[in-house]
Amino acid sequence: MAGTTVEDGGAVLAAFHRALEAIGLPADTAEHTAAVAYALDTMGRSKIEVFRALTGGDEARAEAANRAFEACYDEALDAQGVREIPGAADAIELLRSAGRHVVLTTGFSRATRDRILDGLGWHGLVTLALSPADAGRGRPYPDMLLTALLRTGTESVHRLAAAGDTTSDLLAAHRAGARVAAAVRTGAHGDADFATVPHTHVLASVTDLPALLDALDTDTAR
Template sequence: MTTPRFPIQLVCLDMAGTTVHDGGAVLAAFHQALDTIGIPTGSPEHDTAVAYALDTMGQSKIEVFRALTAGDEDRARAANHAFETAYDQSIDAAGVREIPGAADTIERLRTAGRHVVLTTGFSAATRDRILRALGWQDLVTLALSPADAGRGRPHPDMLLAALLRTGTESVHHLAAAGDTTSDLLAAHRAGARIAAAVRTGSHADTDFATVPHTHILDSVTDLPAVLDRVDDATTP
């Protein structure tokens, strides 16, 4: 029987913590958002909320705030607005930059004939501000937020939307990389051939060990070599 060949055609990369470094701006914005909705810094409720935010890094921010406010939509939206305002200010203050080598890595992946799609738990407006700040508007094939796909991570929707929009033949041709367990769960649930964790963001090896994954990498810059090896193994 001939072994099916599944070279990697589509690479989905998380933004904050994987391709983008924000100097802790996400967590700082969470603190400000919680203060805005009456969960003051220093309170036990605030500490619990921050711990939850860290555990759920990578997920849709509005969904995180819905969970923290027990489904109170008005409070959740107020918190999300405060979060995005605070994070946007950090972007304007040049608080975001690429993970070292990320742009070159994306170029290398595209030169190899692969689609590269960025995925994020940020709103589309915040996502696009980051892309403009980095000058990445034309660097990637596509950039997706939860609102573009249906649900955010750990659901697989953004990865599957990327597959459909790029015309990729099968999930067997899909690779995904991210710095959180939510990224890895989304990749696993999407059926991605490669679900790679990177050590440049929120979660550590001990966190990655709790969810399915195929690789743990020091940085996204290590990913092209992994994909080249996968492709070589499927070449007859």
């Protein structure tokens, strides 16, 4: 969601800073800097899993960090509202009008995910929205994408297309066997990052996805 269909505005990174301070890693320390670097490298993954890794598996500290993260992110939503990546809703409409299911996946908790959907008014726009808790494991594991496939009754992974702004998105798509694993340049990672993991396409924005899928379907039908 954030960075692919939803504008971040720096809120995710700011929330990570607040969460790290909440568990005793103050800004301007080497530990804080290293933790932020890890958070950036693993952007797109389940937030609680990131905090578990950063705290060495200390569940109490990880949960405290996750609570601080979500509180800060909620404050950002209150302050700046929720904004889509320009044209994202129109792209989703095009995909749906072509008979495609549109499933949003995210590393956010269900509560944060639903708050974003409420702010955008997207509950009726998308087919489904999934968080790691809905599927088992978050990215870079394929669980959310395979859960989307099962819940929508899609017949094959060869009919699965995934787009995302992080290497974790692309790894999840590759591991799920998706026909399309498309990177988008509107979020956390860029072309140099995308080059380090398997992917099929690099798009300027998710708004390019409907045309890509239409072209692929046309080629298949020939």
